[in-house]
Amino acid sequence: MSSRLNYLKIFNLGLGFMVISMIWAAYNAYMPIFLGNFTKSNTLIGFVMSWDNIANLFILPFFGALSDNTRTRIGRRMPYILVSMPLAGVLYALLPLQTKLLSLLVIDLLFNIVVATYRTPMVALMPDIVEEEHRSKANGVINFMGGLGSLIIFFIGSQLYKINKAYPFFLSGILSLIIPIVLFLTIKEPKIVFNEEKKEKQSIxxxxxxxxxxxxxxxxxxxxxxxxxxxxxxxxxxxxxxxxxxxxxxxxxxxxxxxxxxxxxxxxxxxxxxxxxxxxxxxxxxxxxxxxxxxxxxxxxxxxxxxxxxxxxxxxxxxxxxxxxxxxxxxxxxxxxxxxxxxxxxxxxxxxxxxxxxxxxxxxxxxxxxxxxxxxxxxxxxxxxxxxxxxxxxxxxxxxx
Structure with a gap:
């Protein structure tokens, strides 16, 4: 890794976090409305809206440790980003199109599971490519990009929602297909020398x-x-x-x-x-x-x-x-x-x-x-x-x- 912070790489990685923020901003704003079209139970709506936190509690730590133990030619984190981010984007885009409660719940559950499988590897990619002394600055850029994603949904996504309730979800879904390719082409994971004897010990x-x-x-x-x-x-x-x-x-x-x-x-x-x-x-x-x-x-x-x-x-x-x-x-x-x-x-x-x-x-x-x-x-x-x-x-x- 270079002794200087590569802002272009961090910006590109920040695009991934911008999309994640866009996804959750629209999800938290409109998913209760979608659920409310099929049920009046606030208990059910509240339970469904807690799925992401439950997934974060169990799935994020598991896939963080799993990516540590992953060995591929394209790196430890990239396989999860390349596979799961586009799949999560497709599932996300399907949410506003559902006409029955059961199908909405099934797709939402699958979405919450899949999106959790790439989030930790993407977060872990930052310290992989940034030296310790620059990580606070890099995290500042990434969080700024994340906040920008939320603002995009609040200001632009809200206008798209007025045209068609599915458009904000389509926007984030399309970006979820594009950004993994950008990350793959612009970010090369550093080669890490692993101690294979300690490999099994790396669990959450x-x-x-x-x-x-x-x-x-x-x-x-x-x-x-x-x-x-x-x-x-x-x-x-x-x-x-x-x-x-x-x-x-x-x-x-x-x-x-x-x-x-x-x-x-x-x-x-x-x-x-x-x-x-x-x-x-x-x-x-x-x-x-x-x-x-x-x-x-x-x-x-x-x-x-x-x-x-x-x-x-x-x-x-x-x-x-x-x-x-x-x-x-x-x-x-x-x-x-x-x-x-x-x-x-x-x-x-x-x-x-x-x-x-x-x-x-x-x-x-x-x-x-x-x-x-x-x-x-x-x-x-x-x-x-x-x-x-x-x-x-x-x-x-x-x-x-």
Whole structure:
């Protein structure tokens, strides 16, 4: 690998993440509507919409480890991208065309399974082709491209939906056929020297057991930090509009518009977050992000003026970028090239688990303790996340990140 960051390769890889973001943005926006055409059961709709998180919890870690152990002439990750991404695109394009609930559920289930089989290999491709010192910057570019994909769906896809409900899905489906070819032609995976004696040890369960039992607690504490931050942020993102409506009397259209600035600030700050980490370190940058968000959530709990929340919301997005952009690069900095896919799977295991347990647990807190305690619980999660990173200390950052 070159000692300099190849921005063209990262841009092309970012196109893949742009498509993934487009897929999920349209899926989350319109799939409940498609399901609602066949059933009035919100329970069923909610269950179906959780399939992606369930798939992420089990399938992503498995295929991350599997890609580590894959040996082909075109690399470890590329076979999964070349096969699964186009297939997922075809299944995705079929979703709005279904006229019966059963066929919609079957195709949706297949889509969620297939799309999960290439996501971890694609994510693991970044640290494969980028040296450790440049990974935060590369991840910033990739996350920027991902955010751009969401904006494309929100602004362009919404207009296509008005013409034909299938067009946003066709757009992402077509790109899912094209982008794998672009990646194959422009990105060559580096040759890794493998220790065949350790090949069987590269599994997600054994990797999880290793990080838990290892005397070097930096990887485990980092994963716990990521879990706590995602739990706190996901809770606020999930219940923010409902909190504003019930506790502050603010219409959901107004509060959701404010959340848009949160997302926009994250997008704008994605690139600077990577450059800041290059200067001061990934762990320190993440600590600033976690602590900053924790303070802001405490302020949100105290203030009753929605204008204040609106003004501070972009800063919350900025702090979120400082943490999120550098979390994955820090996780994979703890391992060797042989096990990047496995550690990528661990990253998604903890991330997905946080996303699954957050809605019900924080909903219970709001039900039994009070609506404004949403931000208190979220801030506690962020401060715990900060504490895990602080405990790691300089010892591991200087030697591993």
């Amino acid at each position: 369960l054994k990797a999880l057991a290793t990080v838990v039992k290892d005397q070097n607690k930096a990887p485990f504490y980092t994963l716990l930090s990521i879990f706590m931050t995602i739990a706190g942020c996901a809770a606020v993102e999930t219940f923010f509009t409902r909190y504003c409506k019930i506790a502050l009397g603010i219409d959901e259209s107004v509060s959701s518009f404010a959340m848009g600035f949160y997302a926009l600030a994250f997008l704008v700050f994605a690139l600077p977050a990577g450059f800041i980490a290059t200067k001061i370190g990934k762990r320190k940058t993440m600590m600033i992000g976690a602590f900053g968000q924790g303070i802001l959530f405490l302020i949100f709990m105290i203030v009753r003026d929605f204008r204040t929340i609106q003004i501070l919301m972009p800063f919350a997005g900025m702090f979120n970028a400082l943490f999120t952009i550098n979390s994955y690069p820090l996780v994979v900095s703890y391992t060797s090239a042989e096990k990047i896919g496995t550690y990528t799977g661990l990253y998604y295991f903890f991330s997905s688990l946080a996303a699954i347990v957050t809605p019900s647990s924080f909903g219970a807190i709001m039900d039994f303790i009070g609506f404004n305690k949403l931000f208190l619980a979220a801030s506690i999660c962020l401060f715990i996340s900060f504490a895990f990173l602080w405990i790691i200390g300089e010892k591991y950052e200087n030697t591993m990140s």
